[in-house]
Amino acid sequence: MTWLITGGAGYIGAHVVRAMSEDGRGVVVLDDLSTGDAARLPAGVPLVTGSTLDRPLLDRVLAEHGVTGVLHIAAKKQVGESVEQPLRYYRENVEGLRTVLEAAVAAGVRSFLLSSSAAVYGMPDVETVTEDTPCLPMSPYGETKLAGEWLVRATGRAHGMGTVALRYFNVAGAATAELGDPGVFNLVPMVFERLAAGLPPRVFGADYPTPDGTCVRDYIHIADVASAHVAAVRRLEADPDGEVRLTLNIGRGEGVSVREMLDAIGRVTGLDTTAETVPRRAGDPARVVASADLIAKELGWTAEHDLESMVSSAWSGWQQRHPGGAG
Numbered sequence: 001m002t003w004l005i006t007g008g009a010g011y012i013g014a015h016v017v018r019a020m021s022e023d024g025r026g027v028v029v030l031d032d033l034s035t036g037d038a039a040r041l042p043a044g045v046p047l048v049t050g051s052t053l054d055r056p057l058l059d060r061v062l063a064e065h066g067v068t069g070v071l072h073i074a075a076k077k078q079v080g081e082s083v084e085q086p087l088r089y090y091r092e093n094v095e096g097l098r099t100v101l102e103a104a105v106a107a108g109v110r111s112f113l114l115s116s117s118a119a120v121y122g123m124p125d126v127e128t129v130t131e132d133t134p135c136l137p138m139s140p141y142g143e144t145k146l147a148g149e150w151l152v153r154a155t156g157r158a159h160g161m162g163t164v165a166l167r168y169f170n171v172a173g174a175a176t177a178e179l180g181d182p183g184v185f186n187l188v189p190m191v192f193e194r195l196a197a198g199l200p201p202r203v204f205g206a207d208y209p210t211p212d213g214t215c216v217r218d219y220i221h222i223a224d225v226a227s228a229h230v231a232a233v234r235r236l237e238a239d240p241d242g243e244v245r246l247t248l249n250i251g252r253g254e255g256v257s258v259r260e261m262l263d264a265i266g267r268v269t270g271l272d273t274t275a276e277t278v279p280r281r282a283g284d285p286a287r288v289v290a291s292a293d294l295i296a297k298e299l300g301w302t303a304e305h306d307l308e309s310m311v312s313s314a315w316s317g318w319q320q321r322h323p324g325g326a327g
């Protein structure tokens with residue numbers, strides 16, 4: 001079996017490519033390299049540079065590589081940008097997905113996995129988010145992920161294709177320096193950037209209804225995210241009739257506040273992470289923590305890495321990409 005991995009040159013995609021290759025699977029990557037980097041791919045993994053909107057290209061790749069399953073990871077993922085550019089987000093994330101699905105059905109692909117996000121839940125008013133918690137996305141980004149889940153499910157049902165949607169919570173860390181996330185829009189890299197510039201990290205609001213007043217999230221190591229994909233692929237491969245229909249959280253089920261994350265970064269880096277508190281960032285929910293029970297039950301998967309391991313891998317990757325930076 002060969003798996004097409006769209007977005008395979010991105011931060012999450014490249015970790016998934018590596019985990020799939022290490023598990024002995026044939027993979028081919030499609031990536032437009034808009035944010036991806038070909039250097040992240042292991043030697044020998046074929047890369048097709050192009051768009052998920054390019055149907056003739058998709059037809060050719062699926063046929064030439066004898067693709068039997070697709071991991072659709074390619075997407076635009078900046079929440080704020082999606083508010084400014086909803087048309088672009090719907091085109092890339094929904095129309096791009098629809099085009100990949102259409103090509104997959106035409107090529108007789110048996111299995112399809114979609115990268116989804118905790119953003120589908122919006123501002124969940126519960127301690128622990130289960131897959132049954134109502135989905136009320138707060139941004140066009142979250143909407144495109146929810147619409148994508150519906151589209152994948154409906155297509156799987158109609159065409160006998162097994163489907164899994166994985167809802168990532170807050171992904172952090174790096175398996176190796178080369179595979180680290182160069183993006184600076186999430187808490188951990190934003191703290192590193194501030195420290196490198198000799199500035200105190202910023203806390204976006206300390207007046208939330210949480211134990212220490214800062215927002216609580218469920219951070220998960222990228223290596224665990226990658227192993228969850230491999231577990232899902234095994235399940236899909238054991239489903240010749242295309243009857244699997246799963247939507248699963250990928251999290252650790254453990255809440256970590258911004259302050260607790262800053263403390264962990266201080267311990268790992270030895271730097272002073274005393275922060276300045278600035279006003280809340282618009283649209284941030286106070287608490288988003290996954291229940292990881294369903295994925296444990298369905299796929300036998302649980303996260304293995306703790307917060308220290310996430311922070312230390314993110315830090316060593318960051319340091320290697322910024323020689324002479326902080327620390």
Ligand code: WQD
Binds near residue numbers: 116118190216
């Ligand atoms: C985490 C917490 C910030 C930076 C986003 C998307 C989500 C998913 C992951 C794609 C928040 C606080 C941050 C800083 C801070 N993306 N913060 N100081 O917003 O939980 O999730 O990325 O699927 O859909 O919404 O992640 O890392 O941006 O923020 O206090 O310098 O850290 O306010 O409470 P978020 P994040």
